Amino acid sequence: DHGMILAMHLNKKPKHGGSVVGRQKLWRDRIDAHNRLMRNYFAENTTYPESYFWRHFRMSIELFKRIAEKLASHDRFFQQRRNAAGELGHSTFQKVTAALLMLAYGIPADLVDDHLAMGENQAIMCVKRFAVGIVQVFGPEYLRAPNAEDTARLLEMNKARGFLDMLGSIDCMNWSWKNCPKAWHGRF
Incomplete structure (x- = not known):
């Protein structure tokens, strides 16, 4: 009986977790990518000057580091941890960099x-x-309604720029665009 139960148990498919059958595991050298990112922008003698980072x-x-530090202390996701296999995951800087690149440049x-x-x-x-x-972290300070000050x-500020009595940004919906490209006509 025990042999039969063991055989049935070994032939069962797992209910959850583990690798997906048929999916190829790609070895990504996360540590090398992290080290390259650090050398490029954050090391003492960086590959690229700070103006390039800007x-x-x-x-x-400094602002990037502040954002990364605050996010890592707020959400465990942004902390570098080991996965179930004991492999070191992506660093805080890799995760924040990925998010910023995708949001700023719209890259896939x-x-x-x-x-x-x-x-x-x-x-x-x-x-x-x-x-x-x-x-959640910066909302109360930076994403609040403006006070009197x-x-x-x-x-x-807007008066100095020639926009009297304007508080927010301008969406240009009611402005004519003299040199608008023909392909964009009527879109903006």
Whole structure:
């Protein structure tokens, strides 16, 4: 009886977890990708100057580090951990970089794999968790309605730019665009 039960148990398919049958496991060298990212932008003698980082990410390295640190302390997802097989996962900087590249440049998730050794599903998860984390962490300070002091400052800034009594951004919906390309006519 025990032999029969053991044979039945061994022939059963797992209910959950593990590799998907038929799916090829790709070996992504996450650690090498992390080291390359660190050498390029965050090391003492970086490959690229800070101006290149600014041009690429539209923020300073210090701001990037602050965002990454806050997200990692807020959401465990952004912390580098080991997976079930004991392999070290993506670093905080890799996850934040993936999210920023996809959001800023609109690149597809599978393109992140080339630079950060990150699969499409993981890259999509980075964007989702990044968006939620940014709102939760920075929302109360930066995504709030303006107070009286903010309103006065915004009105003064916009007045200097020639936009009297304007608070927010302008969507250009009611402006004529003199040199609008023919292909875009009527779209904006």
